[in-house]
Amino acid sequence: MKWFRILGLGLVVAVTGCASNSSKDDLQWLNPPMAVPLQANVQYEVQVARLTQLLQRSDLENDVRAKMHFERGSYYNSLGLRDLAQLDFNQSLQLNPAQSVVFNQVGQYFTQIGDFDSAYEAFDSSLELDAANSYALRNRSIALYYGDRFPLAIEGMTSYYNEAPSDPYRALWLYIISREVGPMDAGIALEKRYQSANNEWGWILVALMLDKVTEEQAFKAVLASSRDNNVLAERLTEVYFYLAKRHQIDGDYPAAVSLYKLAIAQNVYDYAEHKYAFLELTKIFEIARAQQVEKEKQKLAEEAKLQSDSAE
Template sequence: MKWFQTASLCVLLTLTGCASTSDKITQQWVYPPMAVPLQASVQQEVQIARLTQLLQRTDLKKEVRAKMLFERGNYYDSVGLRDLARLDFNQSLSLNPAQPDIFNLLGVYFTQIGEFDAAYEAFDSTLELDPSNSYAERNRSIALYYGERYDLANEEMLKHYKDDPSDPFRALWLYVIQSELTPEQAKKDLEQRYSARDEQWGWVLVAIMLGDITEEQAFKAILSGTRDNTLLAQRLTETYFYLAKRHHLAGDYANAISLYKLALSFNVYEYVEHRYSFLELGRIFEQLQAERIAQAKLKEIEQAQ
């Protein structure tokens, strides 16, 4: 989900009426459902070229140049050129520091690369300039989660959820964060929130997380209700990420790694599920590396004895 604008999509939630229990959830797909990976459009390339040409002019006012740099940075970001986007965003801020949306984006970038203190500062800057920015609130809570400040992350995400209990993504991330503190209670709370769901697409992802529908049912709903390749790529990016997160929380690293890689495969660069899949893969690698080192040290101690 791109948390810089509202994304509310409807789906066939009637499948939940014939849901099966979590112990029956199995993957029955010989090949995982896929979409054609998104590519840079002609429009995006033309806009980047046009803005680059205009920015060479020396008679631009500071406000206009700042706006153009922000626009080109957004185009760079949408095609996965994040370092170039960051350069443009920083230049834009140097000309006009009062841009909360840029600080929010930079906060997400810092979260991706594990620079959490810088991420917190960026989100704080967004909220100082725009106290009602709900995306910065959510993204800051997630940054606190990845920075392993679970109590504070849970406190902020709970407040964020209460501001709009109908948002399935708020419920999802509150569950993910709360699972680090009280796993059983987190699941009970999510089940209660799911029972009051509406027909937004994101509640299907909650159903998957809870095991209320099988993966096969979810994929059938996506494939039968989606004809546009871009929309399919977006929905599959979200689905694979939260499926990966479910396996990750259960300690099933093999499936989690495969699913995070699938979430990356569609090139939906603007979605946080794509952005944070890189971070999740890095966390799994570090965890497995630490376990191997601990096992090796234990083996050395046993041999020495």
Template sequence: MNWFRLVGLGVLLILSGCAATTQEQQSGWVYPPMAVPLQPSIQHEVQIARLNQLLLRDDLPDDIRAKMYYERGSYYDSVGLRDLARLDFNQSLNLNPVQPDIFNLLGVYFTQVGEFDAAYEAFDSTLELEPGNQYAERNRAIALYYGGRADLAVEEMTKHYLDDPEDPFRALWLYIIESEQDPEGAREHLLERYQQRTEQWGWVLVAIMLNDVSEEVAFKAVLDGTRDNSVLAQRLTETYFYLAKRYQFAGDYANAIALYKLALSFNVYDYVEHRYSFLELGRIFTEVKARRSTQEQE
């Protein structure tokens, strides 16, 4: 899309060291589809303040205090205060270690910062306490993918996908992980799954990944699908993330970086697409730096 070229132009100059061509400078563009970035609600602020006051009491039973730490940590996480959330989750676990949901969230945090061994342990703890936890299964497979354990990641995500083949997000992540080993085979598998799709929203994202629909048509579907700003922000976060991944697979890092930044811009902190956009940006810059280092040595 024309506006992608403009959004990614600054990054492209950094990556390639080349000036924009005359054609690019003269091309037209429009603003990308956007939503108002989500902001903390007054309810969140009131609840955090209320919990702050309650946690000052010294007569709370440990089980009640553990629940309050978990609740406040969840509010912190929803507004992007992840260090404070992590601190509260650890406080809650110290009082009550039998909380699978907290271990799952901590595993996601560890994945975001590249502490993969700690992430695996956290997800294992969730699954030991709650063997059927689907979120932990998916998140562990994603952590294995980012941690460079492609074989195990494919095995775990395949099992997760087969538990619910109608879930488009399972199909997307299985494709992403399979692409690490066999890009062509992964695309063929995704196309087969797409042909058996249901009417769920997420299959639009699969169509984008397969380039089965134009980006204009895809974004029109997003914008026509809701008038609620929160839902629009969520869907655009997902759309920009998976579109960025498609550009990244194609080696178009300039547009991928621009799109990951757009995915971050809506403040949908509790979506994995927001959480892992930071990680993907770091991977791109690491790869570009390594390529430059190799070129300089040659």
């Protein structure tokens, strides 16, 4: 089944339906399932305004002001305003540098913009302040993965996975990272972990990655279990991201690009899958650009050879 066709890597997207050959009952998904994209949370906007007003006071202790900057930055993050969030996180750390949680947020920001050295430094600071900060351990491992430092990424993600082996998301990320150095072993390991799956929602994402369920079945499960639009948006973000990753692994970059864009389109700013979809798109564009440059070099070399042969 093909969900998407794209005219080259120029990324002119034509979303197609998905149809089965078997019967009329199987004809489904003429368009990709979508939630109403999440809108700015009014309560978060009110909290931003309130904190902005409070921060204008001159009688605040540094610890209190640092906490307020962190809180406002967190709200900015949830509203998709990551640069404003980063400004607040930096302000918070200047006032109180002993904040593991804030360094973790800063590290995620640097990962998103591709400044991996700064990301590693931020995550290291987070873990030095609180060695039990699992989120910092996970996010550092993901940063190492995107920075192509695979052995260190695997080591960190393995530690993170071992803290909660029944967590499907930990199993997924360990697989995604581990397959960079051993695709077959990573697949076998994920298969074994899937055998002990529980009823947690995320295991259907593992099943999708392993091709244990079809795309239709995965989306049926999403729609059947998501009566609230927020939940629907969150689960579609996850499904589109990991389905895109599977297509990317298979070398189907056009389909992966379409699916990453759909993951982003749900506007679930807090989710790692939303944040890292941008990085994945960047990687694909870089591959496409490198391939184009290589083709142009080959074309020029062939033309030069033809001219040389004709001159002889």
